[in-house]
Amino acid sequence: MKKIKKKTIVLFVLVLVVLYSIIYIVPKVSGAMIPSYIAEYGQLKIYDETTAYFVRNETVYLASDTGDINYFFKEGSLVRKGGRIMDVKPNGQTGKTDSEGNPIGPGEEYQRILENLGKNAVTREDYRNRNVGIVSYHVDGYEKALTPKNMKKKGESFFKQLSQKDVVSLRRKHVIAGEPVFKIVDRTEWFLVCFVDAVHLERYEVGQRIKVEFEDGELDARVYRASEVGGKAKITLRTDYYYERFAETRVAEATLTTYDENGVIIENSSITEEKGRKGVYVKGKNGDFFFVPIKIYATDGERSLIADDFYYDTERDGEMVMTVEVYDEILKNAESK
Secondary structure: OHHHHHHHHHHHHHHHHHHHHHHHHHHHHHOOOOOEEEOEEEEEEEEEEEEEEEEOOEEEEEOOOOEEEEEOOOOOOEEOOOOEOEEEEOOOOOOOEOOOOOEOOOOHHHHHHHHHHHHHOEEOOOOEOOOOEEEEOEEOOOOOOOOOOOHHHOOHHHHHOOOHHHOEEOOOOEEOOOOEEEEEEOOOOEEEEEEEEHHHHHHOOOOOEEEEEEOOEEEEEEEEEEEEEOOEEEEEEEEOOOOOOOOOOOEEEEEEEEEEEEEEEEEHHHOEEEOOEEEEEEEOOOOOEEEEEOOEEEEOOOEEEEOOOEEEEHHHOOEEEEOOOOOOEEEOOHHHO
């Protein structure tokens, strides 16, 4: 009876050893348990989601009369220099008055805007614009506090105080002398100021084309200035693109796309270096992984888009180098080699 138990125990141990070998030892030797993946075509999109602050050359005009407004142009219309934007027909009123009939001037809803504008607003009795531009009936009072000339000096704290909620619509039936009535915006060039993580500053080079996406549209812009300010990357974009709401928008959420291409995608954990060349380990027909040089076009920090089939190595006199092919099996973690 004891011999039978001993045989059973020995047999049980042998089975465990065999199973352990099958599950752990053999796969490691054959490479079956080494994490890998298949190189495939895909899209690499490198972008930053941020808040965009609109900066324009713009002039606000004030009413010279009190009365009923007659508009001649719609929001966003391009008007030539000297165009008559509107007129005011006197209606017998001299403005708002208090309980005793004394005039109290422009409405309270415009007081903040007028204070911010100071002496920078224009009053013309004929309501003709001084310069060619886009007519807009939206103001927030920062038309002169924030301009292309002074935007470089403004830090993130200044921009964070700006809000789209401060933008006021000027379209109405009646106006009191001294109230803002319209503005003219230069559309030949305007700017977007954005702040992104400082580590992403290298994504932005002066002159580089950037795709800017808003909730209701998109446009192309170029990097006008890029610098690190207060621990953030301050990115200033210049454009002459006509975005329908550019004259009435001060603040908007935006996506800045710096790279968007299709090609062979690999994981950055697969990248290593041998003899001064970056590369990955590709599984051969015999099951072993061997080093293959690569050329990286772009990376988002986790994945990279690389050349496929072959590339020319400019650092080695234009030598043609055979590289990763689509559907190659790539070692996931180069350090495990």
